Amino acid sequence: MKTAMLAGVLAGLLAPAWAMAQSPIDGTWKIDMNRVHLPTKSDVFVLKDGIFDCRSCAPPFKIxxxxxxxxxxxxxxxxxxxxxxxxxxxxxxTDKKNGKVVATTTTTVAPDGRTATFQFSDSSDTQGAPVTGKGTLTRTAKGPAGSHALSGSWRAASYQNLSDNALRMTFKEEGGSLTMHSPTGQSYTARLDGTEAPFHGDPGVTSVSVTKAGPHSFVETDKRDGKTVSIDRMTIHPDGRTMDVAVDNMLRASHMSFVAVKQ
Incomplete structure (x- = not known):
């Protein structure tokens, strides 16, 4: 009788601690730019005879x-x-939406034509300050004869001075759901059974679904008007301080990955 009573008391004491146990994904994470693997798929541009043709854009356009x-x-x-x-x-x-400038990018090709640098400011999917930064490109193929130096195929080689608002994300797992929000205004709360939920703050994503692939793994699927645009796989290391994130961009058929560090 005393043993049963003791077991009951212990269960009562331990239950709240278990219920409040923190999920390994809970907290704010920041991308470590030293551990980013950018897509290997090239962007293709042709600038010739006064016409700019973005052949790798999704969808392509010519102006x-x-x-x-x-x-x-x-x-x-x-x-x-x-x-x-x-x-x-x-x-x-210069990109605009509804008459308002939402992004600018200046690209300069090196004299030898093998590399290029770019600097950008992008507020197309942020509710606050724009995302800013600069980076480098590596040429993977030449453009047609007589075209501008920008013409050809380019692979993103690096990013530098990326603004902090583009690097952070906060997660909270609670009651069978995962909530995410970012400094740029994106957010969602989705059940961890794959049920679709609204994705807020991003013109390119209208819904999201999340499944828990294991105690330390989550798979997020982003859609736009019913079509999958990206799949993110997040796996927290046993140390609880680092997280591997693999991103498949379904529109561009490209892949990238990075490591995020808990703050």
């Missing part, structure tokens, strides 16, 4: 490179693009 705004369709983050040829090695792209 006059005259510095004026030109409408494009099928892109959730912008509806008009202006391409300005600064000189033989430099171009500036």
């Amino acid at each position: 006059k490179a005259d510095g004026a705004d030109h409408p494009v369709s099928g892109h959730p983050y912008f509806d008009a693009v202006a391409m300005t040829v600064v000189d033989d090695h430099t171009v500036k792209e």
